[in-house]
Amino acid sequence: MLEVNHLRKSFGKTEVVKGVTFTVDKGEAFGLLGPNGAGKSTTISMICGLLPYDSGEIKVDGFSVKEHQMEIKRKIGVVPQDIALYPTMSAHDNLIFWGKMYGLSGKQVVKKANEVLEFVGLLDRGKDKIETFSGGMKRRINIGAALMHQPELLIMDEPTVGIDPQSRNHILETVKELNKQGMTIIYTSHYMEEVEFLCKRIGIIDHGEVIAVGTKDDLVKRLSGGTVVKMEVNHFQNRLVEELNTLPLVEKVMVNDDKTELEILVSSGHQALGELVSTAIKNFIEVSSIKVQEPNLETLFLQLTGRSLRD
Amino acid sequence: MKRIWAICSFEIKKTFNNRHAFITMLGLPLLFTLLFGQLLGGTSTLKVNIAFVDEDQTVISKNLHESLKDNDLFTLKEMSLEQAAKQVKDKKIIGLIQVKQGFEKAVVSNNQPKISFKHNPDFTSSSMVDQIISNAVSKAAIQAKASTVWNQYSKKPWEDMYTILNKDISSSDQIIHKVAITKNLKTEEMDNMSARSAGFSIMFVMIVMMSTTGVLLDARKTGVWYRLLSTPTARFQIICGYLLAFFLIGWIQFGLLIGSSTLLFGVHWGNLMGIFILVSALLICVIGLGLLISGFAKTTEQQGALGSIIITATCMLAGVFWPLDIVPNFMQKIAEFIPQTWAMKGFTELIARGGNVADIIAPVCVLLAFAATFLVVGMMRIRYE
Ligand SMILES: Nc1ncnc2c1ncn2[C@@H]1O[C@H](COP(=O)(O)OP(=O)(O)OP(=O)(O)O)[C@@H](O)[C@H]1O
Numbered sequence: 001m002l003e004v005n006h007l008r009k010s011f012g013k014t015e016v017v018k019g020v021t022f023t024v025d026k027g028e029a030f031g032l033l034g035p036n037g038a039g040k041s042t043t044i045s046m047i048c049g050l051l052p053y054d055s056g057e058i059k060v061d062g063f064s065v066k067e068h069q070m071e072i073k074r075k076i077g078v079v080p081q082d083i084a085l086y087p088t089m090s091a092h093d094n095l096i097f098w099g100k101m102y103g104l105s106g107k108q109v110v111k112k113a114n115e116v117l118e119f120v121g122l123l124d125r126g127k128d129k130i131e132t133f134s135g136g137m138k139r140r141i142n143i144g145a146a147l148m149h150q151p152e153l154l155i156m157d158e159p160t161v162g163i164d165p166q167s168r169n170h171i172l173e174t175v176k177e178l179n180k181q182g183m184t185i186i187y188t189s190h191y192m193e194e195v196e197f198l199c200k201r202i203g204i205i206d207h208g209e210v211i212a213v214g215t216k217d218d219l220v221k222r223l224s225g226g227t228v229v230k231m232e233v234n235h236f237q238n239r240l241v242e243e244l245n246t247l248p249l250v251e252k253v254m255v256n257d258d259k260t261e262l263e264i265l266v267s268s269g270h271q272a273l274g275e276l277v278s279t280a281i282k283n284f285i286e287v288s289s290i291k292v293q294e295p296n297l298e299t300l301f302l303q304l305t306g307r308s309l310r311d
Numbered sequence: 312m313k314r315i316w317a318i319c320s321f322e323i324k325k326t327f328n329n330r331h332a333f334i335t336m337l338g339l340p341l342l343f344t345l346l347f348g349q350l351l352g353g354t355s356t357l358k359v360n361i362a363f364v365d366e367d368q369t370v371i372s373k374n375l376h377e378s379l380k381d382n383d384l385f386t387l388k389e390m391s392l393e394q395a396a397k398q399v400k401d402k403k404i405i406g407l408i409q410v411k412q413g414f415e416k417a418v419v420s421n422n423q424p425k426i427s428f429k430h431n432p433d434f435t436s437s438s439m440v441d442q443i444i445s446n447a448v449s450k451a452a453i454q455a456k457a458s459t460v461w462n463q464y465s466k467k468p469w470e471d472m473y474t475i476l477n478k479d480i481s482s483s484d485q486i487i488h489k490v491a492i493t494k495n496l497k498t499e500e501m502d503n504m505s506a507r508s509a510g511f512s513i514m515f516v517m518i519v520m521m522s523t524t525g526v527l528l529d530a531r532k533t534g535v536w537y538r539l540l541s542t543p544t545a546r547f548q549i550i551c552g553y554l555l556a557f558f559l560i561g562w563i564q565f566g567l568l569i570g571s572s573t574l575l576f577g578v579h580w581g582n583l584m585g586i587f588i589l590v591s592a593l594l595i596c597v598i599g600l601g602l603l604i605s606g607f608a609k610t611t612e613q614q615g616a617l618g619s620i621i622i623t624a625t626c627m628l629a630g631v632f633w634p635l636d637i638v639p640n641f642m643q644k645i646a647e648f649i650p651q652t653w654a655m656k657g658f659t660e661l662i663a664r665g666g667n668v669a670d671i672i673a674p675v676c677v678l679l680a681f682a683a684t685f686l687v688v689g690m691m692r693i694r695y696e
């Protein structure tokens with residue numbers, strides 16, 4: 001369905017996409033996981049033909065994006081990162097407008113708008129203006145607008161930023177349902193759980209490069225035995241980090257903002273526990289809890305980049 | 312085409328969805344027209360009385376009386392000098408026109424004609440009366456001149472020819488009209504109410520168009536522009552859709568203003584086809600300006616601020632608030648470089664001089680030239696990424 005090959009893009013002198021390569025099969029849900037500024041949105045804009053690329057190639061259904069823009073735009077539905085709706089118009093009017101922009105005709109478009117409203121669970125709010133909606137509802141209509149023409153490929157750029165857990169779950173369920181119905185989906189996010197929940201295959205992107213692609217299990221296996229130990233402490237002191245770093249098993253130590261929790265990447269979790277605790281005690285720091293985290297994508301990201309997915 | 316219309320109709324619906332829009336669209340311009348219309352001169356349809364004192368009692372002086380009778384500014388009453396002086400004193404009439412003995416002789420022999428206009432000091436339109444008199448006198452002089460030339464060849468009394476000339480001319484409207492237009496271009500200005508109606512319609516169409524073209528900036532900010540470009544809609548369709556919407560919104564506003572000023576203030580907008588062409592040219596020009604400004608502004612706030620300054624300043628210079636005659640000469644020169652001035656010229660042609668399409672070719676061409684410049688630069692600044 002989608003092939004992205006050695007895609008490159010620079011803004012001025014800074015290269016923000018540096019040879020991105022991945023493929024997405026028909027009917028698949030593919031996750032693109034990466035921190036802020038990784039180049040996710042830029043990549044997506046190029047796939048949709050909104051941004052010219054410097055080199056490389058993008059093919060949708062075998063068609064090059066450069067040469068067959070209109071055909072490809074018909075197949076794709078994009079959910080932009082921002083809420084791309086007219087706030088002073090009703091949800092219904094918005095959906096109808098976008099339906100028409102995708103080439104739906106008069107009767108079709110009204111019927112489809114109602115279907116979409118029902119699908120995103122906002123049929124009863126259809127006549128209300130978008131500006132009166134909550135953040136979560138706006139996001140749902142934002143997705144709905146991309147579904148009006150029943151796209152083959154749905155590309156979602158962080159469709160859940162800044163909303164409550166309830167709306168988030170609703171959206172995730174909706175997307176899962178769409179995928180079940182056979183829609184190919186590309187989902188970008190910096191939330192590991194969302195991507196894990198929705199997507200079979202995942203690409204991890206950082207600084208404009210795809211640093212790992214595969215199924216979740218594939219990726220986790222690539223962790224070279226590394227584990228993350230989360231240690232909660234009272235009365236944190238910087239000295240502790242220095243001391244911990246001298247331990248042979250410890251690869252990296254990170255402290256959260258309010259200095260109550262340490263994330264320690266160690267090569268072997270269970271062996272290290274004792275040493276970690278005793279180091280803390282030696283420095284007169286009280287450990288209130290300690291646990292070994294199951295290896296997951298966050299661990300992988302940490303290991304690959306030495307940074308946390310979100311800061 | 313379907314998509315162009317979809318964009319256009321949605322944009323129009325969006326604009327008129329907002330009730331407040333009508334205040335700027337209709338309420339404010341009508342209010343401004345009323346205020347500024349009353350302020351400067353009020354209703355000029357009220358005629359004043361002026362006495363006509365004919366001490367010459369000749370063919371030409373009588374003819375002058377006839378030709379002066381026919382105007383919108385004053386009613387003439389013939390009376391003796393004493394009567395007239397007394398009535399002026401009693402404020403029954405506003406002034407008197409005195410045709411002194413030897414008037415005819417002076418006219419025929421090409422001397423300074425002996426005629427004067429005395430009036431109450433608080434009469435403000437005296438210069439208009441002076442104009443009308445001097446036009447009538449120069450008309451008489453031309454005819455007298457023609458008659459005396461004829462007299463030299465035919466040896467018949469020149470008065471015969473003069474009477475014939477006058478008859479001919481008054482029976483054929485066209486010639487009189489021509490004489491009037493070539494001789495007194497200046498006096499055929501719009502009355503104040505019409506001028507303010509036209510002026511404030513222009514100004515508020517510009518203001519509304521500024522926020523209307525601002526939707527392009529807004530669309531970029533909200534991401535709507537991004538989504539629009541991600542749909543299978545060609546760029547030219549998007550642009551055409553928006554331009555058509557701007558044009559129609561402008562026309563709806565201008566149309567409503569024409570309608571309500573006709574009903575409320577009795578403004579006669581003149582030749583319909585002429586108005587259609589002139590307003591269309593003006594709108595294209597204003598849309599171009601809007602695009603130009605939004606092309607250089609980063610946010611709608613910036614565009615709004617920049618737009619208001621430009622619009623208010625240029626409207627003042629262009630004689631939207633007050634007639635251009637009352638501003639210094641160099642400002643009248645500057646006004647030539649402002650589109651609104653040309654729109655006002657066009658409206659003057661149509662409203663005050665009963666002009667038709669042919670008479671507004673020049674202002675329309677100038678407006679379109681402005682429009683072309685604005686649009687080309689404005690469109691180049693539209694970004695698609
Ligand atoms: N139009 C632009 N001009 C210059 N730089 C840009 C432009 N758009 C994006 N960038 C830069 O490209 C980099 C990648 O941006 P992008 O929006 O693709 O990141 P992202 O992965 O979507 O991040 P986020 O999770 O915050 O949405 C950033 O460093 C950004 O500053």
Ligand SMILES: [Mg+2]
Binds near residue numbers: 041081158
């Ligand atoms: Mg992004």
